[in-house]
Amino acid sequence: xxxHAQAFLLRDGFLLLGTALGFVLLFRRxxxxxxxxxxxxxxxxxxxxxxLVGDPESKMGFAELGITLLLFIVGLELAPGRLWRxxxxxxxLGLLQVVxxxxxxxxxxxxxxxxxxxxxxxxxxxxxxxxxxxxxxMLQSAGRLHTSFGERSFAVxxxxxxxxxxxxxxxxxxxxxxxxxxxxxxxxxGLETIAAIIGLxxxxxxVIRPVFRLIGNLGEREMFVFAALFTVMASGALMQAxxxxxxxxxxxxxxxxxxxxxxxxxxxDVEPFRAILLGLFFMSVGMLLDLSAIAxxxxxxxxxxxxxxxxxxxxxxxxxxxxxxxxxxxxxxxLLLSQxxxxxxxxxxxxxxxxxxxxxxxxxxSAIVTLSMVTTPFLMMATRGIRERPxxxxxxxxxxxxxxxxxxxxxxxxxxxxxxQMLIAADIEVTLIDTDIEMIDVxxxxxxxxxxxxxxxxxxxxQAGAADAELIVxxxxxxxxxxxxxxxxxxxxxxxxIHARVxxxxxxxxxxxxxxxxLSREVLESAVVLARRALKGLDMGLADIDRAEKIYRKSDKExxxxxxxxxxxxAAREHIITxxxxxxRRKKEED
Numbered sequence: 001x002x003x004h005a006q007a008f009l010l011r012d013g014f015l016l017l018g019t020a021l022g023f024v025l026l027f028r029r030x031x032x033x034x035x036x037x038x039x040x041x042x043x044x045x046x047x048x049x050x051x052l053v054g055d056p057e058s059k060m061g062f063a064e065l066g067i068t069l070l071l072f073i074v075g076l077e078l079a080p081g082r083l084w085r086x087x088x089x090x091x092x093l094g095l096l097q098v099v100x101x102x103x104x105x106x107x108x109x110x111x112x113x114x115x116x117x118x119x120x121x122x123x124x125x126x127x128x129x130x131x132x133x134x135x136x137x138m139l140q141s142a143g144r145l146h147t148s149f150g151e152r153s154f155a156v157x158x159x160x161x162x163x164x165x166x167x168x169x170x171x172x173x174x175x176x177x178x179x180x181x182x183x184x185x186x187x188x189x190g191l192e193t194i195a196a197i198i199g200l201x202x203x204x205x206x207v208i209r210p211v212f213r214l215i216g217n218l219g220e221r222e223m224f225v226f227a228a229l230f231t232v233m234a235s236g237a238l239m240q241a242x243x244x245x246x247x248x249x250x251x252x253x254x255x256x257x258x259x260x261x262x263x264x265x266x267x268x269d270v271e272p273f274r275a276i277l278l279g280l281f282f283m284s285v286g287m288l289l290d291l292s293a294i295a296x297x298x299x300x301x302x303x304x305x306x307x308x309x310x311x312x313x314x315x316x317x318x319x320x321x322x323x324x325x326x327x328x329x330x331x332x333x334x335l336l337l338s339q340x341x342x343x344x345x346x347x348x349x350x351x352x353x354x355x356x357x358x359x360x361x362x363x364x365x366s367a368i369v370t371l372s373m374v375t376t377p378f379l380m381m382a383t384r385g386i387r388e389r390p391x392x393x394x395x396x397x398x399x400x401x402x403x404x405x406x407x408x409x410x411x412x413x414x415x416x417x418x419x420x421q422m423l424i425a426a427d428i429e430v431t432l433i434d435t436d437i438e439m440i441d442v443x444x445x446x447x448x449x450x451x452x453x454x455x456x457x458x459x460x461x462x463q464a465g466a467a468d469a470e471l472i473v474x475x476x477x478x479x480x481x482x483x484x485x486x487x488x489x490x491x492x493x494x495x496x497x498i499h500a501r502v503x504x505x506x507x508x509x510x511x512x513x514x515x516x517x518x519l520s521r522e523v524l525e526s527a528v529v530l531a532r533r534a535l536k537g538l539d540m541g542l543a544d545i546d547r548a549e550k551i552y553r554k555s556d557k558e559x560x561x562x563x564x565x566x567x568x569x570x571a572a573r574e575h576i577i578t579x580x581x582x583x584x585r586r587k588k589e590e591d
Contacts, residue, residue, distance in 0.1 A: 012053045015045055016283055024279075035134050036377050038279050039370070042286020053287065065233075066277030067133045067342065069270055071161070071247040072232045074136060074154065075254020076263050083255060086155050093152060093323050094159025097337070100319070101312050102128030108307055115361075118174045122351035123365055125167055126344040127308055129160045130337040131373055132247070133278055138336070138380070149329050152320075153336060160341065161248045167347060176355040192242050197252055200235055204256025212262045216437040216452055224262075225269045231257075232270070261440045261452035264433065268453065268460040285342070289370045293363040301364060305371040309338040309379070332387045335379045340369030405429040407471035408464055410455030412436075412443060415501050415522055416475030420448075423471075431464050456480055458492050466493045474500040481507070483514045490515040509563050528552070 023044075024037035045053040083090075106124025109115055115123070135157060144150045208231055215223045235253035236246030257263060294301045313334035320330025345366060352362045409420050412434040423430050432450040434440060440450045453460045455476065466472055472489065474481055481500055489498060497517040502508055508519055528549060535545045 015052055016041065016280070019045055020279060020283060034279070035137065035282055036374060038282035039286040039289075039374060042283035043289050043291070044286075045283075046287030046289065048289065048291040065236075066274060066279070066281045068236045068247050068250040069232055069274035070133060070136060070278055071251040072235075072254040073267055073270060073274060075251040075256075076258050076267055080255060080259065086151055089152050089155035089323070090159050093319060094156045094162075096319055097156050097316055098128055098160055098163045100128075100315050102126075104128075104311050104315060105308060108311060109304075112307075115357075118176075119351075119357050119361070122171055122174065122354075122356040123348070123361065125170065126347035126351075127340050127365070127369070128312070129163070129341040129343050130157060130312075131339050131341040131376075132157045132161065133281055133342055134339065134373055134376060135336055137278070138376075149325075149332065152323075152325070153333060156316075156333075156337060158251070160343075161251070164248070164343060164347075168350065171347065171350050171354055171356065174354065174356055177353065196238055196242055196249070200238065200249060200252045201256055204253060208253070208257065209260055209262075212257075212260070212266075212452075213437055216262065216435070224265055228266050228269050229273065261437075261444070261450055264451045264460055264464045265453035267463040268457060271459065271463070281342070285345075285370055285373070288345070288366060290363045290367050293360070294367050294371075297364065301367050301371060304365075305368045305375070308340060308368060308372050309375060313338040328387050331383070332380075335383060335387075336376070338379065339372040339376045344369045405431040405465060406469060407431070407473060408433065408455075408461065408466055408469050409473045409475055410434075410461075411475035411501070412439060412448070412450050413475065416473075417443075419473055419475055419501075428471075431469075433460075433464060456485060458485075458488050461489065462492065466496060469493065469496050472496045472498050474498070476501070481511060481514075483511055486511065486514040486516060505560060505563065508560065 020038055020041040023040045024034045027037035027040070028034060044050055102125040104124075105127045106120045109124050110117060110120035113120075135153060139150045139153060208227075211227055212224070215227055231253050232250045235249035237249075239249035240246045257266060313331075315334075316337055317330045317334035320333045321327060325333065348357070348362045348365060351357045352359060357365075406428050407423055407430045409416050409423075409430055410433050412420065412432050413436075416432070416434070420430055420432060432443075432448065433453050433455040434450050435452065435454060437452065440452055443450045451464065453464070455461065455464075455474070461472065466489075472493065481502070486498060486500070498515060499518045499520070500511065500514075500516055501520050501522055502511065503522055505521065508521065511519060531552075532545055532549065535548065
């Protein structure tokens with residue numbers, strides 16, 4: 001039995017991943033985005049088409065971890081101070097969007113379907129929510145998550161997550177099922193939520209951070225992955241135990257670590273899990289798409305999906321204008337958030353259990369949500385010409401912040417500190433990365449923000465904003481750098497100049513073909529300066545000191561050239577200056 005289940009698991013995984021690979025590549029090629037490819041994969045393999053992969057409900061439960069990880073990563077990018085600055089958008093724009101869209105859609109359902117007021121609310125209020133799992137990746141891939149438009153979009157999505165609590169309370173209050181146990185009152189649920197949030201904040205400050213500090217000191221990178229996943233699951237499990245949004249708990253945990261030095265390392269470690277599970281989530285949504293329900297009432301499903309998109313787009317557009325958004329941005333916001341969201345499936349199931357809606361209505365409106373999600377990429381493509389600003393008026397990134405820095409400096413030791421201070425003195429924004437926990441703490445005590453992370457990982461550099469940086473400067477020991485790694489960095493971030501510090505000429509020779517704008521030996525210039533001062537202390541004239549430096553630099557350059565050509569560090573030994581020139585001439589005359 002166990003072997004049979006394992007065989008089915010392997011087969012399902014093979015079919016899902018293989019089909020998703022083909023569909024995603026195709027849809028990416030067509031400019032439709034990966035989300036649509038995952039949805040198509042689930043629909044084709046699911047029980048309503050080929051029926052090759054079953055049990056979408058269990059896969060959905062597992063795949064919802066993808067949403068949780070997504071919110072954790074988003075939380076890592078929003079320090080508490082930045083979140084506080086967004087409070088008006090969250091509790092102003094977000095609140096109005098949820099209330100107005102939910103009530104308007106409930107009214108449409110009540111007028112055109114003949115459902116009872118309770119059933120209309122149970123269906124309409126969840127439809128007022130949008131898809132966090134779809135919208136945030138679209139903003140990330142377009143590079144707009146950290147713009148003012150992206151922040152407004154996220155503010156609405158965040159309040160929608162917060163609104164799960166009152167929506168659950170409303171559905172529970174309308175319960176018609178006498179066998180269903182009565183849940184806690186709404187005010188108690190609210191207090192439990194506040195207590196859980198405070199508990200997560202305290203745990204993040206006094207438990208999670210010390211744990212990551214200990215792991216950093218031990219140098220166990222694999223433990224970072226374990227600790228990151230534990231943090232996400234523990235915070236999500238706490239919220240789930242209270243009947244709340246697991247994604248909200250993960251988001252709070254992320255915010256608590258956003259201004260810690262471990263932020264970029266955590267993003268890089270969690271990102272692969274997030275991408276895989278989020279893809280599985282959308283495949284599960286596609287598998288749940290009841291095509292037979294659509295086939296029975298196609299006009300109803302299509303008409304309601306269009307009504308949902310039109311109502312939400314119109315209301316959010318008007319709200320955007322009321323919040324002083326430029327009309328193109330307001331239109332983009334309305335279209336981007338026009339679809340139904342993944343939490344609608346959860347709330348529909350609860351409404352069905354409470355006997356507010358029938359199983360048939362659950363299937364129909366789940367199909368409407370899925371269909372609306374499918375339309376979003378097409379809507380954004382079709383309206384691109386209307387939404388884009390005229391040339392010269394493109395939206396710019398808010399800044400400065402760590403992700404928008406012009407320069408990334410890897411290594412904040414004695415060498416990196418000098419480089420960083422020189423760049424900052426020239427008014428260049430920098431992001432600093434290092435792995436030395438004690439040094440990071442000392443730097444922070446002096447007011448420098450240094451992020452913990454392994455800067456020799458391309459994925460971490462990308463998380464740190466290397467795609468937007470103009471300079472990437474490696475101030476670490478040259479032995480940690482390889483030509484292959486520097487080639488990979490150059491290919492990943494071709495617009496950034498790459499500079500590196502190396503310790504000695506061995507590293508110079510080893511990296512001679514690397515795509516570097518410059519290579520600097522750490523001790524060369526300081527040693528030359530010290531030698532000049534020593535000669536000056538012997539009362540030698542400036543001309544003689546300059547001549548001695550010129551002789552050394554010429555000899556060093558000739559030696560290094562020959563070492564480059566031969567690849568042999570032992571080459572050109574005769575160019576090493578080991579005797580005074582007068583003694584050397586005298587020795588030659590004697591010979």
